[in-house]
Structure formats: C-alpha cells, structure tokens
Amino acid sequence: xxxxxxxxxxxxxxxxxxxxxxxxxxxxxxxxxxxxxxxxxxxxxxxxxxxxxxxxxxxxxxxxxxxxxxxxxxxxxxxxxxxxxxxxxxxxxxxxxxxxxxxxxxxxxxxxxxxxxxxxxxxxxxxxxxxxxxxxxxxxxxxxxxxxxxxxxxxxxxxxxxxxxxxxxxxxxxxxxxxxxxxxxxxxxxxxxxxxxxxxxxxxxxxxxxxxxxxxxxxxxxxxxxxxxxxxxxxxxxxxxxxxxxxxxxxxxxxxxxxxxxxxxxxxxxxxxxxxxxxxxxxxxxxxxxxxxxxxxxxxxxxxx
Amino acid sequence: xxxxxxxxxxxxxxxxxxxxxxxxxxxxxxxxxxxxxxxxxxxxxxxxxxxxxxxxxxxxxxxxxxxxxxxxxxxxxxxxxxxxxxxxxxxxxxxxxxxxxxxxxxxxxxxxxxxxxxxxxxxxxxxxxxxxxxxxxxxxxxxxxxxxxxxxxxxxxxxxxxxxxxxxxxxxxxxxxxxxxxxxxxxxxxxxxxxxxxxxxxxxxxxxxxxxxxxxxxxxxxxxxxxxxxxxxxxxxxxxxxxxxxxxxxxxxxxxxxxxxxxxxxxxxxxxxxxxxxxxxxxxxxxxxxxxxxxxxxxxxxxxxxxxxxxxxxxxxxxxxxxxxxxxxxxxxxxxxxxxxxxxxxxxxxxxx
Numbered sequence: 001x002x003x004x005x006x007x008x009x010x011x012x013x014x015x016x017x018x019x020x021x022x023x024x025x026x027x028x029x030x031x032x033x034x035x036x037x038x039x040x041x042x043x044x045x046x047x048x049x050x051x052x053x054x055x056x057x058x059x060x061x062x063x064x065x066x067x068x069x070x071x072x073x074x075x076x077x078x079x080x081x082x083x084x085x086x087x088x089x090x091x092x093x094x095x096x097x098x099x100x101x102x103x104x105x106x107x108x109x110x111x112x113x114x115x116x117x118x119x120x121x122x123x124x125x126x127x128x129x130x131x132x133x134x135x136x137x138x139x140x141x142x143x144x145x146x147x148x149x150x151x152x153x154x155x156x157x158x159x160x161x162x163x164x165x166x167x168x169x170x171x172x173x174x175x176x177x178x179x180x181x182x183x184x185x186x187x188x189x190x191x192x193x194x195x196x197x198x199x200x201x202x203x204x205x206x207x208x209x210x211x212x213x214x215x216x217x218x219x220x221x222x223x224x225x226x227x228x229x230x231x232x233x234x235x236x237x238x239x240x241x242x243x244x245x246x247x248x249x250x251x252x253x254x255x256x257x258x259x260x261x262x263x264x265x266x267x268x269x270x271x272x273x274x275x276x277x278x279x280x281x282x283x284x285x286x287x288x289x290x291x292x293x294x295x296x297x298x299x300x301x302x303x304x305x
Numbered sequence: 306x307x308x309x310x311x312x313x314x315x316x317x318x319x320x321x322x323x324x325x326x327x328x329x330x331x332x333x334x335x336x337x338x339x340x341x342x343x344x345x346x347x348x349x350x351x352x353x354x355x356x357x358x359x360x361x362x363x364x365x366x367x368x369x370x371x372x373x374x375x376x377x378x379x380x381x382x383x384x385x386x387x388x389x390x391x392x393x394x395x396x397x398x399x400x401x402x403x404x405x406x407x408x409x410x411x412x413x414x415x416x417x418x419x420x421x422x423x424x425x426x427x428x429x430x431x432x433x434x435x436x437x438x439x440x441x442x443x444x445x446x447x448x449x450x451x452x453x454x455x456x457x458x459x460x461x462x463x464x465x466x467x468x469x470x471x472x473x474x475x476x477x478x479x480x481x482x483x484x485x486x487x488x489x490x491x492x493x494x495x496x497x498x499x500x501x502x503x504x505x506x507x508x509x510x511x512x513x514x515x516x517x518x519x520x521x522x523x524x525x526x527x528x529x530x531x532x533x534x535x536x537x538x539x540x541x542x543x544x545x546x547x548x549x550x551x552x553x554x555x556x557x558x559x560x561x562x563x564x565x566x567x568x569x570x571x572x573x574x575x576x577x578x579x580x581x582x583x584x585x586x587x588x589x590x591x592x593x594x595x596x597x598x599x600x601x602x603x604x605x606x607x608x609x610x611x612x613x614x615x616x617x618x619x620x621x622x623x624x625x626x627x628x629x630x631x632x633x634x635x636x637x638x639x640x641x642x643x644x645x646x647x648x649x650x651x652x653x654x655x656x657x658x
Contacts, residue, residue: 220413
C-alpha cells in the first residue's frame with residue numbers, strides 16, 4: 001500500500017463563528033487541511049493512473065506492434081536476450097516475451113476486473129442484507145464470512161481452484177470468493193449505521209416497503225467505501241491470479257499470463273536468462289502499484305464528500 | 306375508555322400510550338400513560354423539554370416505534386399494533402416532517418426523486434400527471450421548480466425543510482406530525498417555515514401535531530397545547546389559556562423561560578427555576594413526575610396517579626393536586642414560604658391554609 005501522509009489525521013477544529021452556513025455538512029477536518037491532503041494524494045494518484053494507463057496501452061496496442069505470436073514456439077530463437085527484434089527477449093521455446101507480456105496484460109486485467117466485479121456485487125448484497133436485516137440473518141452470514149476470513153485469501157483461493165479445476169473461469173470464482181468477505185464486512189458495517197439514519201425512517205414513513213428501503217435508499221449510500229476496497233482488490237487480485245498460475249494451479253500454460261511467464265523463466269534466472277521472468281514481474285509491479293496509488297486517491301476523494 | 310362511534314370519532318385518539326426502551330443500562334420509561342385527542346382541523350402543540358418523550362410519542366404515531374402499551378386510534382381504527390403491510394395505505398394519511406432535513410433527506414436522491422416516491426407508492430399521481438403534481442407541490446412550498454433536479458447538498462437548510470414538508474404533504478395527508486421542523490433552522494427561516502405551515506393548513510385542511518420546545522412558534526402556529534414532562538402529560542388547553550394562565554408548576558416554569566424580545570419588559574417577569582435536574586426515567590414514576598422538584602409539593606403528590614382537574618370549561622386541564630376540587634383534603638407541605646406566595650399569584654386564588 002502506498003504510504004499515507006504522516007499528518008493525514010491532523011484535525012483542526014473550525015472556529016465557532018465559521019458555522020455560518022446553516023446547512024454546511026458537519027466536519028471536523030478543515031477544508032484547507034483536506035485540500036492539502038487531497039493534493040498530495042492526487043500527485044501520487046496521478047502517477048498511479050499513469051502507470052495503469054501504460055499497462056492498458058501495452059495490453060491493447062502492444063500485440064499490434066510486433067509480428068510475433070504469444071503462444072506458438074519458434075525453435076530458431078530460443079532464450080535470446082532483449083534486442084531490436086525481440087524487445088524483451090525470447091523464452092526457452094523461442095516465444096517473444098513482449099508478445100506474451102502484452103497478451104497476458106489483456107488476460108490479467110480482464111481477470112482482475114471480473115474478480116473485483118464479482119466480489120463487489122456478491123459481497124455488497126450479502127453485507128447489505130445482513131446489515132439491514134440484523135438478527136439471525138446477520139449472525140449466520142457473518143459466521144460464514146468469519147470461516148472464510150479464517151484462511152488467508154491466497155490459501156483459500158488455492159484450495160478452491162484445486163477443488164474446481166484450474167480454468168480461467170474457476171480462477172476468477174476462487175479469487176472472488178477469497179476477497180468477497182472484505183466487501184461483506186465493509187458494506188455490512190455501513191448498513192448497520194445507515195439503517196438508523198433518519199432518511200431511512202423518512203423512507204418508511206413515506207410508505208416504502210423494507211426491500212426498497214434497503215436496496216434503493218440505503219445500499220447505494222453504503223457502496224462508496226466498497227468502491228475504495230475494489231481498487232485495492234484489483235491489485236491484490238492480479239497478485240493472486242499470477243501467484244496461483246506461478247504455482248501451477250491458476251491459468252494453465254501455455255496461455256500467456258504474467259504468473260505463467262514468471263514460472264517459465266524461474267529456472268533460467270540462475271543461469272543468467274533474467275529477462276523471461278523480470279519483464280512480466282515488472283508488469284505486475286507497475287499494475288499493482290498503479291491500482292494502489294490510484295486507489296488511495298479514490299479513497300481520499302470519496303472521504304472528501 | 307369510551308368507544309367513540311366512527312362517524313364523529315376524533316381524528317386521533319391516544320389513550321394511555323406507553324413506550325419503554327431497552328438500553329444497556331436498563332429499561333427507560335420514555336412515555337408513561339399519555340392520553341390526548343386531536344380533532345380534524347386542529348393544530349396541536351406538544352411541548353416539553355428534551356427527554357420529555359414528545360418525540361417518542363411522535364414516532365409511535367407514525368409507527369416508527371412500537372408502543373409498549375395503551376392504544377392509538379386513527380379515525381376510529383386501532384393502529385396501535387397494526388402490522389406494516391396493513392398500515393402502509395394509511396401512511397398516505399399520516400405523514401411526518403422530521404427535525405433535521407439534512408438527515409431526513411436521502412443525500413443521493415434529487416428533489417424530484419424524493420418527491421416522486423410518495424406519489425408513486427400511494428398512486429397519488431400517475432406517470433402522466435406526475436410532473437404536473439411535482440410542480441404543484443413545489444409551488445405549495447414556495448420552491449422554484451428548477452430545484453427539482455438538485456440534490457440535498459445543493460440546497461440551503463430552509464429549502465431542504467421545504468422539500469421535507471413537500472414530501473409529507475404530497476399524498477394529501479389528513480394528519481401531519483411535525484417533529485421540531487424548525488429546530489435546526491435560523492430564526493429568519495424559522496418564521497418563514499412556520500408561516501408556510503400555517504398557510505398550508507388553511508389551504509389543505511390538514512391537522513397538525515406540532516412538537517417543539519420553542520414555545521413562541523407553538524403560540525404562533527397552534528390552537529391547542531399539550532405540555533409533557535417526563536413521559537406524562539401535565540397540562541393541556543387552548544393556546545392562549547396555557548400561555549396567559551398556566552396552571553401546572555412545570556408549565557409555569559417552562560413559560561417563564563421563554564425569552565422576551567423587548568428588553569424593557571424583561572425585568573417584569575419572575576423567572577421560575579425549578580431546583581434539581583430532570584431525573585432519569587429508569588423506573589416508572591409514582592405520583593406526579595415533578596414531585597421532586599416542585600415548590601408546592603404535598604405528600605399526596607407522591608402517591609398513585611395524579612388525575613386531571615378542569616381549570617376552565619374550554620378544555621384547559623392540569624394534572625396537579627393544587628387544583629383538586631376538595632383542596633382541604635390534601636395537606637400542603639408548608640415548608641416553602643416563597644412557593645406559597647407565588648402559588649397564590651400563579652393560581653389566582655388565595656392560600657387556603
């Protein structure tokens with residue numbers, strides 16, 4: 001995670017006279033402090049967005065720039081170092097690393113987005129219902145989530161893929177299940193406080209049925225913190241998918257996937273053929289860092305409201 | 306209690322209403338046997354300090370809270386423990402305006418979305434005339450219809466409360482509970498909102514229960530006042546009667562705390578300060594809720610339930626033994642010398658002991 005500014009929690013109490021605007025939202029942090037803090041995270045956030053833009057560009061445009069197939073072996077150019085022809089070198093089967101890293105970018109970004117969308121949707125629904133209903137529904141849902149949280153996300157994903165079989169779809173499901181509990185907890189927590197909100201009472205007075213109060217009035221207001229979590233999950237999701245693939249239980253070779261490519265090159269690093277693993281590794285680094293920096297920025301923007 | 310025939314039943318009849326909260330520290334007896342009737346067309350003020358249970362009464366009336374005892378009848382129909390599904394159609398008739406519009410408006414919804422909800426849910430307007438009805442509503446509460454597209458954070462406090470009022474009157478309710486609708490507003494806006502509420506009542510023929518601790522706005526808006534203290538009604542009557550001739554010692558103290566705008570007249574009134582603090586309602590109160598703080602307390606005040614005594618024929622009555630018919634039967638605690646003087650002033654009678 002990116003470092004948060006050390007004085008981020010600096011609280012300045014606004015002078016009593018400044019509450020002139022009767023409808024000003026109650027806030028303990030002065031807007032100047034918030035602005036400073038936002039500007040600082042914004043600088044880092046822009047770096048993150050730039051990093052992500054570079055990766056997306058690589059994934060979309062990269063394969064069009066070169067004539068090499070990411071899957072088909074070419075025995076005549078085995079393990080060649082980076083050159084003008086092969087910008088990132090070739091692997092032990094003579095496949096162009098740049099072609100593979102770019103193609104893997106498409107897969108990894110798609111998988112990360114699918115994982116996050118799935119975890120966000122299911123987690124928010126479970127968390128929303130549990131937090132709003134409370135009682136036995138909440139108890140059952142939360143004990144189930146506690147069981148999931150008892151395992152480290154990666155180990156859980158490993159177990160689920162091993163169980164379901166390692167296809168791309170199952171990897172997405174497994175990693176999504178592993179990250180869903182965080183969304184459940186966040187949305188449930190928001191819901192617990194929102195259901196006591198006066199506008200929930202007002203919605204009831206107007207004649208809204210309970211499901212509509214939950215789904216239409218409260219859930220959308222409970223989601224912003226979940227969106228912040230989603231930006232972090234995008235990064236972690238990529239790490240986990242690549243990690244699973246590296247271990248051989250994620251995406252199967254010869255599919256171009258960053259973890260798979262790192263796995264291909266792992267045994268060659270000692271003998272000096274560093275490029276096979278280093279370039280996909282850099283791609284993962286830049287992507288995860290990008291998601292984290294951009295995520296911090298999103299969080300600041302959400303909290304600023 | 307008498308069963309009123311539905312035809313000439315009062316709009317709202319509350320009998321011995323009770324509500325207790327279960328908290329970590331034990332049970333809190335917020336409302337203890339509150340009874341009152343409201344007839345169609347009235348504007349009734351419900352006053353009392355914070356913690357007197359007036360908001361709890363309001364929340365019971367709109368069924369945001371389940372009463373623990375007593376009964377509430379709306380147009381003769383018992384709504385005390387009606388389930389939400391059966392009560393929902395009645396919600397179009399019983400509406401509420403909340404204290405703080407910033408809290409009671411959904412921050413994500415536009416004014417249009419907020420106001421469309423009651424119209425759609427109760428089928429007051431069809432898709433064809435929805436927009437026209439929205440414009441009507443905005444006109445009724447003196448808001449520019451261009452504000453329909455705004456979200457609450459783009460509105461001022463007064464505008465937000467006008468939206469809150471528009472939401473409450475959208476379905477042409479017969480009865481509106483106003484839970485301190487001006488407490489969070491500036492003084493100048495407060496007056497506008499009160500005038501608006503008065504005008505709306507005249508035009509739409511609604512009945513109000515106006516909850517407030519701001520007595521001057523009550524005097525301006527209401528024609529009858531109910532005074533609550535510690536979850537019980539201590540006095541009720543026509544507004545001018547209560548303000549000019551308060552009888553219950555609590556009402557007298559409450560009224561003496563109303564600020565007087567004219568500095569020259571400030572010295573003329575005795576400020577009555579009751580000793581002690583408002584106690585916590587962790588046990589049911591026996592006798593008069595004010596007994597521990599009242600300057601005129603008598604031994605009989607701490608026993609049983611204090612009945613209401615009629616003061617004037619116009620419905621002015623007070624739950625205070627000072628006004629018992631047979632006054633010699635209740636011994637008066639003679640320890641409070643000053644109390645005796647002001648009692649004779651206050652009650653307009655000469656001391657009988």
